[in-house]
Amino acid sequence: MNLFFFLMSILYGLLKFLHINFIPYTWDGYPVGLWIAYLIISAVEVILVFAIAMIVVVILVYVFRKYMADLQNRIGPNRLGPWGTFQLIADVFKLLQKQDIVPANADRLAFKIAPYIVFTPVILGFILIPFGNVSILNLMVTNFQYTVLFLVAVMIVSPLGEIIGGLSSHNKFALYGALRSAAQDIGYEVPMMISIISIVILAGSYSANAIVYAQRNLPFIIPEILGFIVFFLAMIAKQSIPPFDLPESGSELVSGFSTEYSGMRYGIFYMANFGFMALASFVVATLYLGGWEGPFSLIPGLVWLIIKAAVFMIIFLLSWIALGRTRVDQFLNMGWKYLLPLSILNLIISTGLAFYVGGWF
């Protein structure tokens, strides 16, 4: 039942967000039939995006497990379905069967709600990605003027869920995980936002579609290479995967903020992790590699976007598999002493570029 309410709340939030109120008349003179069609299309799109997000997560988890196993002289999942592809489904069913344990002294409401706060922004982020276009129709759930701004706002929400989950668990390890999560957030979020602002300056718009169009001739990764490095490292930190998996840090703080979580609540954290990895790859591909635009227009835009995102996903997975963990102070040093100056330098460079050779981009 929890998941049903969760889906309904997402849908309701989206409708509110799209200014769709449940009132029987139209607000700007359109006929009611168009309004209904718009509603249906929106609903279909929302379901589609949720499905895309989930499918990407399932594929990503499978690829992660197989790829990791391959690099570690193991076989990986190989029992359920062809080549073990149904392993994740079995895992989810196992987690669903588990008892929903809430620690005795925990803040019950906050403890229960935290996984959803982490997971919802992932799905909300997916509605903002332009997935390509079919003739004149953009494959994008919401196309409004401030997409990137909203994206940043959405992405900032999920660490709050980690902090809430950690603080409400009544566990010292979870507390430390939450504190680390908070420390880490302020370490990377400022440089991340400044590097997004540089992109907005170059593209001249907050809209993700406009940013994609602005990269027709030259992907932003070339003029914005410093910003790309900053943003990419921030994305790794954002997902809390190695080398920046400080909030979880498996070996030090038993499991960090998610120590007390079990069953499907833990499963939601897990899916949010992979969902965010997919979202981050799509965002980086959109902002820096030209999104769904590709050199050959024969291949549909969606395929281009997926190819570009897959490159980043593999890099994220490699970083996860191959690297160790940094220390909190080392990460904060990096964030404040290197990433922040780099992003400001990048902002100055891109302002200059936009001012002097603006028309070129």
Add this chain to the structure above:
Amino acid sequence: MEDKVIEVNFGPQHPSTHGVLRIKVKLDGEIIMDAYPVIGYLHRNAEKLSEMGAYPKALIYIDRLDYVASLNNELGYVLSAEKLMDAQVPERAQWIRMMLVELNRIASHLVWLGTHGLDMGMLTPYFYCWRERERILRIFDEITGSRLLYNYFAIGGVYSDITPKAIDMIKEFLSDFGSKLEEIQAIFAKNYIYVKRTRDVGKLSLEDALSYGVTGPLLRASGKKWDLRKNQPYLYYDQVNFDIPVRQEGDVYARFQVRIEEMRQSIKIAQQVISKIPEGEFYNKKFSKPMLVRLKGTGDSYVPTESPKGEYGVYLVGDGSTIPYRVRIRSPSFANLSALPIMLKGYKIADLTATVSSLDPVFGEVDR
């Protein structure tokens, strides 16, 4: 200031305490103010149990002390018992012992290296270390018949002779383990993140190391050139050629370097030993199997040996009967662990796992 300090229990069930260590840590934010290791969760009364049966029967308890380096444990007991009984051991048996002990040292250090990687958040090197260790375990399986707890060294020799197939396996292993070790070392040493996290962490000065009775790789990483194989040679270590790796820094990275270099030296020793194994008996006929339970010892004896963790030895007291009067085990992990609080004070939580794993504690040995 006092109310800012949080007391956290690391362990006994914690993913990176290498068994059942419990550390009471006082934390001020991320900084460790004080640490207090609590042991005894794996106490099995090995010393007293060893005093309840005939001399060879103690070997099964001795096996289970440091369970990743069983043969090194057995060697300490067997040498001590032989000294107690003035037993003559055939040359072939001594050389076989030497070779297997060095192989077991490599296996033990590989276990350490893999789990150390896990503690530093690196998942992958673990499997590479296990892959190489598996080859050593197969060699032991071929020679002794078991993979972890061997019960192979006997008073007066070894239980079974070494086969030509095992010799081939060992030669094959020694020929290409060196290059594999290079690869595994590169994963750590060429990783900026790992080096950054282990340099100047968990420092132990030479004075502290000596006063706490720290031995083995920890002592050598703190700058003391002390290896019982060189300084008080047992078996035939005076007839083989090898170096003692020493580092001056005394931090986690120095311990890593020392252990890697020790593995190289172990390869070198094993390669020399394998060409020197003479033909002949593999056990002393006076200590044939029916005789073993009737062995009598008088007086006391202690033979210190260099186990992978440090100085290991068994102090035996015999009262002339077939049962040892006293078995006292000097376990290196226990002494090394006692120096843990001074290594942790002032460092961060993340350094705790790095430091604890750099000690390479095995709790079968600490708690006995």
